[in-house]
Amino acid sequence: MAKVRIVHTTEYTYRNPVGLLRHKLMIRPDESHDLRLHGATLKVEPAPSDIYWKHDVFDNSICFLHWPEALRTRRLGIVSELDLTHHPEGPPLPIYSLDSAAEQFPYAYAAHELPDLARFTELQMPDSDRKIEAWARRVVSSVDSKETLRVLDAMTHVIKEEFRYVARHEEGTQTAAETLALGSGTCRDFAVLMMEALRCFGLATRFVTGYLYDSISGSVRGGGSTHAWCSVYLPGAGWVEYDPTNGLIAGENLIRVGVTREAEQAVPISGGFVGNADDPTALHVDVSVHAVPRHGGGATLISH
Template identity: 45%
Template sequence: MTVFSVNHVTTYAYAEPVRLGEHRMMLRPRDSNDQRLLEASLAIDPPPKTLRWIHDVFDNCVAVATFSGETRELRVENRITLEHTPFEGDEFLLDDSARFYPFAYDAEETPDLARSIERHSPDPSGELDRWVRHFLHPGRPTETGELLMTLNYAIKEGFYYERRVEKGTQSALETLARRRGSCRDFATLMMEAARALGFAARFVSGYLYVPDCDGENRHLGGGSTHAWLQIYLPGSGWVEFDPTNGIVGNRDLIRVAVAREARQAIPLYGSYFADNATASTMDVEVRVRQSPSCELPSAPHRNL
């Protein structure tokens, strides 16, 4: 078990005074068997007129703020401390029926998984289908675990990571053509590729711990919010895959929100109004620290 602390600060600056509309903040992790929230605080400046908490359709915890008056800056600081338990086993147990691809989900689970299996991006020429089927073994069975781990690592090794500050997410086909993208682009690509094979997949937004004890970062995507995906596997449930870093399992990943696609798991979004066209800038700083002293244990292999 590890204790992580996260300090996430988002600052919007406006060229002229503006009136802030409603803002929604998806920043509070949910307790689970592998992470337990110990402390959480949310500081907003200017102070909101109202602040209420709701759970969205995916059961993510969302803070909804409204404001009064005018301001030239909005600053949101999220602080959390949580216990995190990485997977330590030598093997990932799948039901016998799911050890080889293809397999069928249980009839009772299929209705609840249907929207996560459904493809969300058009592929009119079948380009994504052809690409992902390169990871299958024609004429002989393909182990499910080998298939998904190979796909995850192929994106890490075959695509160039770039931090993108602009809004939005590339389509799977755009990322496939460009061979580069951000963590949310890679998560979207692998989700759509998995769905093309009939897997249930969903988007995850959260934080990444980047060990830096020796002055060398082991992971890409630190210093900001991070994105990866989960795939539902019978016998194991929702399994984490981070194609940006080739991670399988939850090691160094702090899960905050899940959704069917990236636009449904934006950490912070809202609106503002001004009498004239007003430019704005956004600055995001995320620091994830481990307590006690930083350790670099070797990551266990997960054989699916």
């Protein structure tokens, strides 16, 4: 258990005054059995004329910002502050009890669950050369035990060990094939690679966006910005989270904010402006996460 304070700052600057179109924010987690939200504040400059909170098709908490049409500005600043308590579930061995039919990898979903999981089992991108499938089968074959939990644990750590983490500030996510060819990527790229690899075997996976903290080693990768990982549906255990960037399992040190079917559906802040294409001059994003274990011990600050 840890007390966590998150400050997520985003600043856009423009060469000339621009108008602001509707912006969509996915920055606030919903409370659950593993997360208690004590406080959430949102500061926006210039101040919007309207702020709407809704739930999207995946039931994520999202916010829409609107400004008057006549408004013009050279700067947009968005600061989100969260205070919460995190109860990570920890590694799934031996906590989770899988349905017997899912104990060995790969497994099939029951008929009553498949209609709700079907879209999450579909590959996001074509793999005509089946390179992703070949890589996934190599990883699975290298695991002595074909117990499902051990296979998933192995794939999580293989991605961490075989691929080089490279911070990338441009928008978008690499395809799984691009990550495989380059041998490097960001947390978003690694999450997509693991999702696609498991979908080759018919497993249901989701993309997860949120925040990362480390109250133990201070050596996690992906701090200083929003983080991304994936979750896998395991019959009997439900959705279990895996972070292949850091080899973390079952939500350990991960603050879940949103879950989607594809990476492109999980953008923390998106929106447009009215102006010239060359008006944007800079985008600055800073995320600081301050975590203090409730049982005592030191605190770790992860910031950009």
